[in-house]
Amino acid sequence: MHVNRQNVAGENVTSSDHQRCKLVKATIKDVAREAGVSISTVSYAINNKDRISSETRKHVLHVAKRLNYVANGNAKLLKQKHxxxxxxxxxxxxxxxxxxxxxxxxxxxxxxxxxxxxxxxxxxxxxxxxxxxxxxxxxxxxxxxxxxxxxxxxxxxxxxxxxxxxxxxxxxxxxxxxxxDNFGGAFNATKALVQSGCKDVYFLGGPKGSYDSQKRLEGYIAALGFCGATINNNHILECDFTEEGAYQKMKVLFNKGTVPNAIFSANDEMALGIYRAARENNLKIPENIKVIGFDDIREAEFAAPPLTTVSHQKxxxxxxxxxxxxxxxxxxxxxxxxxxxxxxxxxxxxxx
Amino acid sequence: MHVNRQNVAGENVTSSDHQRCKLVKATIKDVAREAGVSISTVSYAINNKDRISSETRKHVLHVAKRLNYVANGNAKLLKQKHxxxxxxxxxxxxxxxxxxxxxxxxxxxxxxxxxxxxxxxxxxxxxxxxxxxxxxxxxxxxxxxxxxxxxxxxxxxxxxxxxxxxxxxxxxxxxxxxxxDNFGGAFNATKALVQSGCKDVYFLGGPKGSYDSQKRLEGYIAALGFCGATINNNHILECDFTEEGAYQKMKVLFNKGTVPNAIFSANDEMALGIYRAARENNLKIPENIKVIGFDDIREAEFAAPPLTTVSHQKxxxxxxxxxxxxxxxxxxxxxxxxxxxxxxxxxxxxxx
DNA sequence: CTGAAAGCGCTTACAG
DNA sequence: CTGAAAGCGCTTACAG
CATH class of the missing domain: 3.40.50.2300 (Response regulator)
Known part of the structure; x- marks a missing residue:
């Protein structure tokens, strides 16, 4: 692609500045030529360095504006490093x-x-x-x-x-x-569940590798210990932090006839999945199952019933x-x- | 900040390559020097041009890898334009x-x-x-x-x-x-509302300048006309596409004793606001108010009751x-x- | 197949 | 206060 640089300089051209600038971007050189100064001076003017007279600056800035000049970011970065x-x-x-x-x-x-x-x-x-x-x-x-x-x-x-x-x-x-504070949040959630009268609180966790899930599990275990409840490994369910995953998991559980009194879900998404599975099995929340989530996403508030959850300041x-x-x-x-x-x-x- | 370029070249340095490269990034020059070729050759090798022997390429690539070389994006762009x-x-x-x-x-x-x-x-x-x-x-x-x-x-x-x-x-x-297809979506939603037996369908719109809202309003009006229902300007409410805004708007309406039989809300967010206001006033959906939203956001499905809405393929x-x-x-x-x-x-x- | 060199559009010591 | 020049790290005709 051949570009006629003359155009930018504004010579031999009849169309308006505005049009010209859409053809090809003006560079610092063009501004310098048009303003009758060196490119250093243009650079100083543009970057507001106090080495040039305010008159020169004003003139240069005016020309730059007329040519619709904006500095090339890449070239700048190449020099400036950051x-x-x-x-x-x-x-x-x-x-x-x-x-x-x-x-x-x-x-x-x-x-x-x-x-x-x-x-x-x-x-x-x-x-x-x-x-x-x-x-x-x-x-x-x-x-x-x-x-x-x-x-x-x-x-x-x-x-x-x-x-x-x-x-x-x-x-x-x-x-x-x-x-x-995953640990603290999970601790409080689990404690609230136990204190609401449930002894066998379940934990629905995220994927195995998840740091967040791991810490929330630790908080859950600590809370059970704190409350004097026994820790039952069968109550600790591994899932994947998604609504669908939790739904499937719970469906299987319900079909086996197991209905936990309370579940601490390691995030709200999964709590929503529990809701769906419960609804399908005509299980009422909180009457049949109490659930607490984690994250306080928007859906938590609008769910039916509104979801108790661990909120953090995002x-x-x-x-x-x-x-x-x-x-x-x-x-x-x-x-x-x-x-x-x-x-x-x-x-x-x-x-x- | 003074940087010792010698380090990159790998001369007089005892620490590992890995360490060196964290000190300062290797450039194409460093690779050229280290590989004993010109920078053009390095460039050709890196960019897989078929102008050099595969032996040279292999050698250069090997050195580049050892120096942990990656091309500077800015410099590249400066030349390449795109x-x-x-x-x-x-x-x-x-x-x-x-x-x-x-x-x-x-x-x-x-x-x-x-x-x-x-x-x-x-x-x-x-x-x-x-x-x-x-x-x-x-x-x-x-x-x-x-x-x-x-x-x-x-x-x-x-x-x-x-x-x-x-x-x-x-x-x-x-x-x-x-x-x-704002018009078509709104048309169908409004028509469904009328055909469910409601004659006075309200429209809850977005902000005045919104293109989407305008088109949805047009679909609403067209549907009323199509169904032979009369268009009542008092039924056309202007709002702001937010849950809170709709909530406030509806609260005022309910407090005046006005309870629309049906509302077509120009988005789901606002439909959620209608839900909240209705809940507070002990109004049942759909028994007292039928509502249809637009967008089919996630919350729509999980709302109580699940929200009928216009879905589009995002x-x-x-x-x-x-x-x-x-x-x-x-x-x-x-x-x-x-x-x-x-x-x-x-x-x-x-x-x- | 390879290299010396020009140039992309800037910034910034340095000299005047 | 201003300008000529070097250089940032690349690519790419061009020459050999």
Whole structure:
């Protein structure tokens, strides 16, 4: 493709500036030529350096505006090394929890004058998220995806690219964690169930590898112990954090004739699956089964009956994650707190 | 910050390769020096050009791997002009509808070998989305945000940067639309309400400027006309597409003693607000009020009673949007269809 | 098959 | 206060 650079300079052209600029982008050179100054001067003017007279600046800015000039980001980055962008990487396009966290992150990132770009892990090794991390397209990243393995994270994190993970702890000098108080939340939920008069509280967990699920299980066990209830391994069910999975699991259980008095579900999604299975078997909540979830997603409030659940501050979690990231970016040498915990709160609704 | 480039070359250094590479990124120069070839050769090897012997390639690739070399994306882009990235720009961090659309887009974008980066409009003129569009950081974009005004879109769209909008039509050679069949969906919903025996069907709309809401209103009016029902302007309520807004609106209505027999709500969110207001006033759905929503969000299914609603194929909409974008990218000259419509389907549940 | 060199669009010491 | 020039890390005609 051959481009006639003359056009940009504004010579021998009859169409309007606006039209010309759609043909080909004006560069710093074009502005310099048109304004009759050097490219350094244009650069100084654009970037508001105080080395040039305000008259020159005004003139240059005026010409730049007329030519509809905007700096080429890539060229800038090539020199400046940092991108002033933060990545947020995830594997599901924002379930109910993530979007709240993202809002918090966005707020803090924008306030710091950085850009926030979100990429998913779809495609795994070939995903945009992987690429952005490998190619250092961001100055830091917040990760909500367990499909990044710890080793990859460890090998890419550096003082120029600190990382914050939101779903586990990873031992590395430039990786930080902000986590939910899974243990405490699960403890309180289970305790509430026992104290409501149920002795055989079930636990419906997430997939085996899940850090969150593991911690919630520990809280459950601790609460049973605390209350003097016996721990029965048959009451501990492994599932997959999805509504459908929980539905299937419960259906099987009900069909065997087993109806738990109470279930602590390791997330709300699965609690919804319990609801569905119960409805189909004409089991009433909370009369026949009491259930408590975890996360306090929107559906929890609108479910019938409204779901009692463990709530955590997702927005604040996002803010927190971004803040710790910027501290790490700004003072890489400083020995920062590697781990922050978000408190939880039991929201009592009508399912227990 | 002073960086010792010697380290990268691997001279006079005792620590492992792995460690070195964390200190400073290897460049094409480092690989060339280490491999004893020119940088052109390295470039050819990395990019799999068939101008060099396979032996040389193998050797270079081996060295590159050892130095943990990855090409600098910015430098690459500076030469190549195109980014092989598609932007997806929105103003809310993915409500229930958006995430499905995003999944579709992602699938198609990844399949085309492009990257997908998501940015929000938070911060308006200073937002990342604006910047990415202005600075041509993407080869094309899909837009779900009405906060971009048409003029801005028209002035940035070009044959090198086609745009797809998902929530309106805009008259411009390089802007495409994929839209929901709002009219048809609303028509069917309203008709169902009338045919269930209600003569005074209310319409709860979105904000005045909303394209979607306007079209749904037109479908509502057409259906009433079609069924021979009279159109009463008092039955047309303006709201804001949020649960809370609808809740407030209905509360006021109920307090005045007005209880519509049937309401067609221009989205499901607002239908949920109607549910809440009804619950508080001991009004039963569908016995006292029949309601139909639009969108078929997840909550619709789990609401009590499950909400009848107009469903549209969000995932397919995403696929569609991406496909039309790539057609425009690949053959900018071709006179493509500017507009595609997604069909809708009435999902009958228990709220009517 | 390989390499020297120009150039992408910027920034930033350095010199005047 | 301003400009000429080097350089960021690549790609790609061009020459050999």
């Amino acid at each position: 991108t002033r962008a933060i990545g947020i990487f995830f594997n599901s396009w924002f379930g109910p929890i993530y979007s709240e966290i993202a809002r918090g992150i966005e707020k803090a990132v924008h306030q710091a004058g950085y850009d926030l770009v979100a990429c998913s892990l779809y495609g795994e090794e070939n995903s945009t998220a992987y690429k952005y991390l490998r190619d250092r397209m961001v100055d830091g990243a917040i990760i909500l995806a367990d499909s990044f393995d710890d080793d990859f994270l460890k090998s890419t994190a550096s003082k120029d690219l600190p990382l914050v993970v939101l779903d586990r702890e990873v031992e590395s000098p430039h990786i930080f964690s902000v986590l939910i 927005y604040e979690m996002g803010i927190n994650a971004a803040e710790i990231l910027f501290e790490a970016i700004k003072s890489p040498a400083k020995d920062l707190n590697k781990l922050r915990i978000q408190a939880t709160r039991l929201i009592e609704r009508e399912s227990v | 980014t092989r990235a598609i932007g997806i720009f929105f103003n809310s961090w993915f409500g229930p509808i958006y995430s499905e659309i995003a999944r579709g887009i992602e699938k198609a974008v990844h399949q085309a070998g492009y990257d997908l980066v998501a940015c929000s409009l938070y911060g308006e003129e200073n937002s990342t989305a604006y910047k990415y569009l202005r600075d041509r950081m993407v080869d094309g974009a899909i837009i779900l945000a009405d906060s971009f005004d048409d003029d801005f879109l028209k002035s940035t769209a070009s044959k090198d940067l086609p745009l797809v909008v998902l929530d309106r039509e805009v008259e411009s050679p390089h802007i495409f639309s994929v839209l929901i 995932y397919e909409m995403g696929i569609n949007a991406a496909e039309i974008l790539f057609e425009a990218i690949k053959s900018p000259a071709k006179d493509l269809n500017k507009l595609r419509i997604q069909a809708t389907r009435l999902i009958e549940r228990e709220s009517v």
